[in-house]
Amino acid sequence: MKHEWTDRLSDYLDGHLAEDEAVRVERHVEECAECSATLEQLRAVVQRARRLSDREPSRELWRGIREGIAPDTKAPDVIDLVSRREIDGRPAGRRVVRLTIPQLVAAGLALALASGTGAWLLLPEVPLASGSATPEIGQAVPALRTAAGEPSSADVATGDATQTDELGELEELLARHRSELAPHTVRILEKNLAAIDRAIEDSRRALAVDPGNTFLEGHLERARQRKLEYLRDASVAFQWSS
Amino acid sequence: MTDAVLAANGDAEAFERLYRAHVARVHSLARRMAGDDAADDLTQEVFIRAWRKLGTFKGSSSFGTWLHRLAVNLILSRRTTLARHRERHVDVEGILERVSGRQELPGFAMDFEAALSRLPDGARQVFVLYDVEGYSHDEIAAAMGISTGTSKSQLHRARMLLRNHLN
Numbered sequence: 001m002k003h004e005w006t007d008r009l010s011d012y013l014d015g016h017l018a019e020d021e022a023v024r025v026e027r028h029v030e031e032c033a034e035c036s037a038t039l040e041q042l043r044a045v046v047q048r049a050r051r052l053s054d055r056e057p058s059r060e061l062w063r064g065i066r067e068g069i070a071p072d073t074k075a076p077d078v079i080d081l082v083s084r085r086e087i088d089g090r091p092a093g094r095r096v097v098r099l100t101i102p103q104l105v106a107a108g109l110a111l112a113l114a115s116g117t118g119a120w121l122l123l124p125e126v127p128l129a130s131g132s133a134t135p136e137i138g139q140a141v142p143a144l145r146t147a148a149g150e151p152s153s154a155d156v157a158t159g160d161a162t163q164t165d166e167l168g169e170l171e172e173l174l175a176r177h178r179s180e181l182a183p184h185t186v187r188i189l190e191k192n193l194a195a196i197d198r199a200i201e202d203s204r205r206a207l208a209v210d211p212g213n214t215f216l217e218g219h220l221e222r223a224r225q226r227k228l229e230y231l232r233d234a235s236v237a238f239q240w241s242s
Numbered sequence: 243m244t245d246a247v248l249a250a251n252g253d254a255e256a257f258e259r260l261y262r263a264h265v266a267r268v269h270s271l272a273r274r275m276a277g278d279d280a281a282d283d284l285t286q287e288v289f290i291r292a293w294r295k296l297g298t299f300k301g302s303s304s305f306g307t308w309l310h311r312l313a314v315n316l317i318l319s320r321r322t323t324l325a326r327h328r329e330r331h332v333d334v335e336g337i338l339e340r341v342s343g344r345q346e347l348p349g350f351a352m353d354f355e356a357a358l359s360r361l362p363d364g365a366r367q368v369f370v371l372y373d374v375e376g377y378s379h380d381e382i383a384a385a386m387g388i389s390t391g392t393s394k395s396q397l398h399r400a401r402m403l404l405r406n407h408l409n
Contacts, residue, residue, distance in 0.1 A: 010398035041405035049373035
């Protein structure tokens with residue numbers, strides 16, 4: 001049974017209630033055995049969470065990292081297509097993923113809409129001063145509060161050389177296999193990529209005016225990531241190979 | 243000279259020592275935030291990213307704290323892709339409900355970590371960041387792009403679901 005204060009028990013436990021609310025919760029808990037039991041369970045969950053111990057990975061990961069940090073090695077945050085298929089639970093071989101044209105169009109429209117929205121968000125008139133209202137879901141994802149020297153979202157937001165390399169490779173794949181695709185499919189792909197490219201370019205221009213803006217850096221990263229994922233998906237869907 | 247300074251100057255052996263010292267924490271964070279399947283790849287990404295970013299580590303906090311922040315940011319930046327993967331392969335809510343039902347059976351005790359891994363993505367990530375890692379709701383809200391109210395309600399949801407899995 002759910003009581004008036006059931007949903008506030010975590011807030012009470014964490015000391016997030018105003019004093020008068022806390023007093024009312026305490027009174028209720030004294031009289032309600034069910035809420036009293038729930039509160040104790042929640043307290044136990046919190047204590048259990050704090051006792052969780054860290055565990056080593058079950059396989060050795062250093063070798064891959066060592067290869068990834070070698071100056072002449074392709075960075076592993078670019079997941080090659082075969083690995084990506086394995087991660088996605090798909091066989092690394094010749095599994096066919098077929099998209100119908102309506103599916104492709106729908107995906108394209110959604111992507112174009114998302115990119116358009118992103119571009120709109122970048123308009124300089126949009127007030128995005130730091131410390132403004134709490135962002136809602138779907139808005140920018142700023143970094144965790146950072147002390148000096150700690151990584152901010154910029155650390156994960158700035159497109160790096162390896163991401164650029166993979167983008168280049170995928171764009172090359174698209175160019176190479178372009179003639180195999182139906183003209184209207186090519187139009188859809190290029191229209192969507194152009195929309196993403198506009199968002200990337202807008203982000204870059206905005207960053208040139210306001211360097212270090214974590215919102216803009218995050219947006220740039222997401223736009224680049226979106227392009228990467230779109231091209232990866234296309235390469236899987238159309239079975240492009242190098 | 244600390245290993246972080248040595249590593250920042252290109253000493254891969256020093257960086258390996260840092261890896262050995264911190265891999266359990268990073269991997270556990272990745273596993274709890276993103277699931278078993280993604281934890282290895284994310285851990286490797288975190289350390290490779292850290293290697294590249296070591297030049298920005300100024301030593302005002304411990305290397306562990308710096309690395310942890312980097313890991314959280316990177317994992318959260320991947321969560322859309324990871325969520326799609328989980329949706330494709332795991333009926334998270336369904337499993338949780340089935341497990342919750344089984345919990346009523348005598349003698350059934352589910353490991354707390356396993357129950358945690360079966361929470362819905364948002365609730366699990368907020369729970370890990372708040373109750374396990376000690377971030378504030380304001381920090382979590384800013385990092386995840388949600389309101390503090392949503393962060394609080396997701397936390398409560400996670401705790402309510404997990405309370406049946408204490409062992």
